[in-house]
Amino acid sequence: MVERNKSIRIGMIGYQFMGKAHSHAYRDLPFYFDNPLKPELKVIAGRNESAVKEAQEKFGWESYETDWLKVIERDDIDVIDIVTPNHTHAEIAIAAAEAGKHIITEKPLALTVDEAQKMLEAVKKNNVKHMICHNYRFVPAVQFAKKLIEEGKIGRVFHYRANYLQDFIIDPNFPLVWRLKKEVSGSGALGDIGAHSLDLARFLIGEFSEVTATMETFIKQRPIGEMTGGLSAKGDSSKMGEVTVDDAVAVIARFENGALGTFEATRFAGGNRNKNKFEINGKKGSIRWDMENMNNLEVYFADDAEGEQGFRLINCTEETHPYAGAYWPAGHIIGYEHTFIHLIDEFLRGIAGDYQPAPNFEDGVKNQILLEAIEKSAEERRWIKLD
């Protein structure tokens, strides 16, 4: 057991969108929460020296490296945080585990189940703590939903219905960034956003038993383009390359508890910038949530008085709501970045208290198994059992 307020030294590999989100979380954690460990932002790594140096300064890291291996080799690092593109997760995580570092990695865990399982074996063998960044679990409203479900407030679950809708690649001139290349990202909408929906379902109502799915790539060729420049990037349309991942995926699932699930993830749903939502219907109640209004949870209780039944719009910013008490008075909402603070709070508590927090590499493997089953189902046009 680590003593209270002892430092924990972080080395981060990668520095883009997720690097920024994780960096911020480490910085803000002690401000809001009494975590037994206080993160020290020791080193951030990336191949592009000027870019990683800029990130180091802006995000407040003590130093930077251009070779990730050096970060792992350093003795003054307790935790490796992996925020690189998906195809590099396995190699880095396994090296970090071998070096005895605790590991937190972005999702999806890996490109394949095989890789993912090797990663899980490595962390288990080396007895390090591990976590995967399914950050949406840590929205207070989602945590509160989990609590309601665990307390039996909605009863036996009949339906889980999830959409994750984005719209940033509808323009055919949006370039062939790494997220659109199978060898780097593993899959498209499925692994990038669908993976979150699948994890939330597992978190909230339990394991899948089988799936059937279809996948589609609406725009099959795109201009080859730089990966920088944000979502409004334009490629050079004179050089076209093949999109090798899905633009959209639809899944029907069955759960071990008998519930029926439907899932859809797409980057072609105009007007939905980041519409990550779910609805759960149970015998005693229903729950609805939508990331674009993430502080709200809509809850229906079937045993409310007749005539007075209806979805309640609960603003999960009260002291009684998970994590919310650390912030502002009720009604003052928080945002996307807080999910990472909560996740890292849990991670460091696991390290400090010597328990294995979740979601972790086991969840990552299960998520990967699901992703692979869905891809297989889409390819072979049949139901795939999970076991």
Next chain:
Amino acid sequence: MVERNKSIRIGMIGYQFMGKAHSHAYRDLPFYFDNPLKPELKVIAGRNESAVKEAQEKFGWESYETDWLKVIERDDIDVIDIVTPNHTHAEIAIAAAEAGKHIITEKPLALTVDEAQKMLEAVKKNNVKHMICHNYRFVPAVQFAKKLIEEGKIGRVFHYRANYLQDFIIDPNFPLVWRLKKEVSGSGALGDIGAHSLDLARFLIGEFSEVTATMETFIKQRPIGEMTGGLSAKGDSSKMGEVTVDDAVAVIARFENGALGTFEATRFAGGNRNKNKFEINGKKGSIRWDMENMNNLEVYFADDAEGEQGFRLINCTEETHPYAGAYWPAGHIIGYEHTFIHLIDEFLRGIAGDYQPAPNFEDGVKNQILLEAIEKSAEERRWIKLD
């Protein structure tokens, strides 16, 4: 006491927007409700013969008249329904009362309190039933709100907050129709739509004790134009006339029960076609309603469990909700026109059961007193007490 399913013979004076709404209500009443009286649509009156004849045929009246007095003189008429412009209500209603007819009239009751009181005296002296068409009282969700309040579900009331927002005369070329002339309509937004908000407040939480107000006419000259042609009518901009009523009114009120009220009525709130809404805050709960989604009532109960509190979105289409059981299964919504069916159902039950239904001319007088107090307050720039 009239026997069950006996006919009651209706004579209607006027035939435009409200004539259509009332005509429809008489026709639909027996279809949905077991009212002891069955309306017979005997005669409809209007000065423009071709127009009233068209209305007679379309709305299903047996006959028409071009002289309203003839309708009142007919022996085969039990009820006079007045849907003419406001300045004619008093003369017609008093004549109808003298002739021993039951009377239902559109709001506002009259142009002045004095007129309104004479109307009330006339119906009392002649012992006829009377009703004023504050139809929004009869939305199932509003009736349900009333029930919740009467059952003490929201406790002592602190606040009543109402807006009635429309936007149909923002265009300066919208012509100088009768609703914009004081001598015909009495007032503008105040009497036309604000009157509804004031009536709902009285219905739901009780009597006003004092008011302070301001009124504004944003566009003071408009093209003189025909009154026909609907809301998209255009006037002849070469001949301009003065707008003599308010475009908007704002009121602060105090109620006898200690509650604070705020009211606003305007025809200059772009994007709000018919946004008639209120929110009531009490010690134990709050209620919100909006006519544009009239089937929904939002209700908050302060004694819901901690963390599970939130406005419930109640779709008032269940058998348990007032009037709703007469229609369709839960979740199948009804519309604006049903408010008139319910109001006329109540009116005819009053006639059949020999009780005086509400809202009636007493309510009309009280509403008129409020309208006059508000105008006076706006003119004299001071609080006016109601007593």
Next chain:
Amino acid sequence: MVERNKSIRIGMIGYQFMGKAHSHAYRDLPFYFDNPLKPELKVIAGRNESAVKEAQEKFGWESYETDWLKVIERDDIDVIDIVTPNHTHAEIAIAAAEAGKHIITEKPLALTVDEAQKMLEAVKKNNVKHMICHNYRFVPAVQFAKKLIEEGKIGRVFHYRANYLQDFIIDPNFPLVWRLKKEVSGSGALGDIGAHSLDLARFLIGEFSEVTATMETFIKQRPIGEMTGGLSAKGDSSKMGEVTVDDAVAVIARFENGALGTFEATRFAGGNRNKNKFEINGKKGSIRWDMENMNNLEVYFADDAEGEQGFRLINCTEETHPYAGAYWPAGHIIGYEHTFIHLIDEFLRGIAGDYQPAPNFEDGVKNQILLEAIEKSAEERRWIKLD
């Protein structure tokens, strides 16, 4: 061509929920619309004499019959309107066609594709007009959505996403009504409500090319109970019978135009009384609609100015919106029952103008083919092509 305002004589077979909705529509049609034909409500038929007599009086029919064949045999009937349970549609419709009557029937057309095709052959052979009551096509907001799509306003369609959620049979004591017996209703949530979603999809974006699906019956035994008593009916729990239809169905579909579809229909989604909704995502825009707020259409246009993009909440009650001009000023909403008025308006225009309106028995057959494909897919656990 029938002359203007000529009567058309209706005979209705059945008298429950749908009988009420259709009866009302015939009554209200001439009030709101200038249809060339004026319906005469001649006769209503049902086996239970006291019940049909009550319906005849309440709904305003001239006469009643207890034998439906007599209605078809009558010379003074032009149209047969079929609102009986699903297993009787085929026999009645074929007899009506042979008798030369125009036919309007509730959905689904029949219990099987085979039956449905025989019905289609019969109406074609006898050269009568035919219609199937997919009434949700006739919501003004849905008609407006159709118009936007046809005008190319949302461009190439990527996604069609529909849910039809109800919750009236979650209670295990809800009795084994006819809608829960396969031999009477054909299927459960699929045919009752899912059929509407499938029809809307075909109406709005075109034909399906293949489907994969799953179906579930969450409560497999229910008390044998009377079919009367409405949605709050309770059965006699001492006598249990088997539920032979689906409680819920989930479908993934592909359309001929390349769009991806997801559909879900269930009666086990607590808090959703009649949540019939869809979202369509296209290259240039998106559309969302929900029957519980049926007057509203949410529309997103990708070519709105940067920063000013967002779903517009359009209240489809303006003169410019389909059918809406016949009612009230903008912002005064209409309800469920109006869908039937519009549908019958179209049906009678078809008869008067000698064109075949839609949706008709061709649509009914196509819908039945879809229902059968979905059931087959669920049973055989594989994709089924439609051709």
Next chain:
Amino acid sequence: MVERNKSIRIGMIGYQFMGKAHSHAYRDLPFYFDNPLKPELKVIAGRNESAVKEAQEKFGWESYETDWLKVIERDDIDVIDIVTPNHTHAEIAIAAAEAGKHIITEKPLALTVDEAQKMLEAVKKNNVKHMICHNYRFVPAVQFAKKLIEEGKIGRVFHYRANYLQDFIIDPNFPLVWRLKKEVSGSGALGDIGAHSLDLARFLIGEFSEVTATMETFIKQRPIGEMTGGLSAKGDSSKMGEVTVDDAVAVIARFENGALGTFEATRFAGGNRNKNKFEINGKKGSIRWDMENMNNLEVYFADDAEGEQGFRLINCTEETHPYAGAYWPAGHIIGYEHTFIHLIDEFLRGIAGDYQPAPNFEDGVKNQILLEAIEKSAEERRWIKLD
């Protein structure tokens, strides 16, 4: 002009709710924004040593003081940030100005106009930069509203309608905290939350010309209680004290540009935790905003095509929206605390660039004049002109 990335040394006086919000903002500013100045959190002051020490550690300040004067006397401090109760603002600010420090203070500026004006004189005389924390101006959606208005997108303004609704003191056992004592806080709902609404109105549409108002204290005696313990604090009901501020206030206002305003601020609106909202109606469009969903702006444009008009729900998280580009991809929302980051960003840019940012003490004085006019109007029951 200060050079880029030069430090600016902050001394904060006070350490509770607002101390936390400001501290966080200084910490996060360089993470998200390229401000020319980098705040150093030098010292935080408070009278309660253990409490201020805890705040110092948690919020990340270098040192603490128990005497605020010492902070002002320190040479190594450039900025004084005042987050103490309202009655202390004037003394501290004037001392800070005399010491040549730049000043940022919480609102309201002071307890009286007189005090406020002295503060303004002091900052002017000493030529220091000054700012008042009307943080809601800095919500990206509000900044975007401002931009739309300035570009003429909604045209001449007719109406400004604002509510600020809270519900945290409805329980009569909530203790007599400092916010309920006039000598400490100046006023109640008016100065605490109403002041924000008034400032937003000035920011968005311009200056007030006159007001009429009423104020109410619904619960006149409360248990004397500790000020700590948060919103769920309970007092000792055996010792009661008088509430000397308003629980609620309602205002009708007129603006110099001819617009009509209505304002309401209350702590007695059950279910509204922090419902700070406004609607603006102009000739060419309308704008709606609500702090509980602060990332969304609803905008209506009257010149959208006929039939396609409706409020657009704009999620102001795009790169094009003010401040939003510093955070996450579109659709990933931010929260309450970011308003302070933006405000302090502007403050430090003013210091660095030697311009006087807004809102500043001039705005504070104007706000105070409004507060005083409203109180006077409520007391004297008459309109008060502002000049």
